[in-house]
Amino acid sequence: MRYVLIALLGMAGTLCAQDPPPCETTLEAVMPTCPDDADGSLTVVGDVGGPFTYTWFHDAALTGPTATNLLADHYSVLVTGDSCAVLLEYDLPDPEVAPLGTMAFTHISCPGASDGTVTFTVAPGPYTWQWIDDPNQTNTTLTGLGPGTYTAVVYGGPCPSYVSATLGDPYLHIAGESDYCATSPPTLSAAPQWGFEPDVYLWSTGATTSSIAIAAGTEGIISLTVTDTDLGCTLTGQITLTQRVGPDVAFSAPDTLCIRTLGVATTTSAVAALLWQWGDTGTSTISEPSITFDAPYWQPISLQGFDDTGCGGTPALDSVYVRPKLPADFTAAQVPCSSLLELRFNSASDSCAFFIGDSLYLNLCRGTVRLDLRQYQDLDLTFYSTQPDRCDDTTSIALELIEEPILFLPNAFTPNGDGINDVWPGPVAIPEDDFDLEVFDRWGHSHWHTTDTQDRWTGSALPTGVYIYTVRMRNPCIPSETITRQGTVALVR
Structure with a gap:
């Protein structure tokens, strides 16, 4: 259903300055019983804004809220109140009727022949039926048929049911x-x-x-x-x-580019649409795309223009020579248990530069170097590989140069709350992998155990005395080795 606000001109003799608000009304429908039955109805319901006048557009003689004896069709009614108006519309459909039978058929063999057949089978039930074109024909199969539609009507259901088959000249x-x-x-x-x-x-x-x-x-x-x-x-x-024939286009592209470096292709061809393609996967539809290639040497680029119908012209073809870069390949690692930085350079270039931060340290392209930086800090490492054709490459690595490992296990501590030596052990800066620390009394009873390098023992509720500890940890200097140690610590109150 649709609701349409209208301004009334001529009905009241004046033109409203603005459309009146809609009346709060709707249409309620009763569908026709069967197809082609004229027993449907529509009723305007709602009383806010009334009293109303009704103008039915299919029958000007109707003035009430209800229209009866309706066939399936489109209907409109103008509802007008004291200060409102609304146009209500409704599509009244025919009911759907299930077929009460089936129609099989064989096609006409050749154009002009009359050798088609149809066979009707009525559904089980207390039904009667007849052929529409020949009510006196009682055979369920018709033969010698030419082009046309053949229909049987079945009675006995809620509505007449029509079952058809259509034959045509091949x-x-x-x-x-x-x-x-x-x-x-x-x-x-x-x-x-x-x-x-x-x-x-x-x-x-x-x-x-x-x-x-x-x-x-x-x-x-x-x-x-x-x-x-x-x-x-x-x-x-x-x-x-x-x-x-689609439109021709022309374009320009860089003669050469460095690999993975942006360039720009351009066209001034005035066409409805464009399709650029370059390398293995690059595409664009704009007039000046940025292009880049992930593979070296000669690489294809093309442009196709399309007209308003979507017809594409012959693609214009070209190629770009993609100059390879000599990779700035290097690795950096801290030498375990030292402030040494080990660098391995592997570039085929003839000109290289290695920076730590903003400082130039080396001009080496190949080889292994150890630098003693004599301090522990976060490092920004950059290696440049340059070429005369400017197809340069850069690799950067961020590295934390950590302090030498520390495991301080003092032989005494005083948990008296004065803030000095209140906990045990002291500073620990070692890998947490496989760390295990346990404290026993002299009779072998365990009093404290941890696998966390940041845990500390307070000696709570234990008397003054000498206690035994065992520690196991991964060798921070040789990670493949495990270290096991035993010692004593005095708890003094």
Whole structure:
């Protein structure tokens, strides 16, 4: 249902300065009982804004809120109140009736023949039926039929049920684009209609398959003859081909680029749409795309223009020579348990530079170097590999040069709350992997245990005395080794 606000002109003799608000009304419908029955109805419901006047557009004589004796159709009523107006519209549909039977058929064999058949089967039930075109015909099968629609009507259900089958003269349709773009020539296929099933195909091109691919430039009439050798029946068809040629375009692109370096391609061709393609995966539809290539040496680039119908012209082709970069390949690692930085350079370039922060340290391209920086800090390492053609490469690494490992296990501590030596052990700066520290009394009873390098023992509720500890940890200088140690610590209060 649709609600349409309208301004009333002529009905009251004046033109409202603005549309009146809609009346709060709707339409309630009663559908026709059966198709073509004129027993449907529509009623305007709602009383806010009334009293109302009603103008039904299908019958000007109706002035009340209800329209009766309606067929399936589109209906409109103008509802006008003291200070409101609304146009209500409703599409009253025919009810759907389930078929109370089925209709089988056999096709007409050849054009002009009258050898089609239809066979009607009524659904189980207390139904009666008859053929629409010949009510006196009682056979469920009709033979010797030509083109047409054959219908049986079934009575006994809520509504009459119509079951139909349509027969037609066989003919040959050739499927495929007749008006085609030169860059997308069509494939033509035999599409015989009305059940015709040929087994022999002969195209005017000499092809004998059911489908043929058309070569670009082909225009004019293409004909096809198909034959059903079992029936001895032949059909012919034809299609007239017209080729459309898309627009030509021109463009410019860099002669050379460094690998993975941006360049710009441009065109001034005025066409409806563009399609750029470059390298293996690069695409764009703008007039000046930024292009880059991930592979070296000669790489393709093309531009195709399209007209308003979407027909593409022949792509303009070019290539860009992509100069390879000599990778700035290097590794950096701290020598365990030292302030040494070990660097391994592997660049094929003849000119290199290695920086720590903003400071130049080395001009080495290949080889291994150890630097003693004599301090522990966060490092920003950058290696430049340069070439005369400016296809330079850069690699950066952020590295934390950590302090030498510390495990301070003092032989005494005083947990008296004065803030001095209140906990045990002292500073610990070692890898947490496989760390295990446990404290026992002299009788072998465990009093404290941890696998966390940041845990501390307070000696809580234990008397003054000497305690035994065992520690196991990964060797921070040789990570493949495990260190196990035993000692004593005095708790003094």
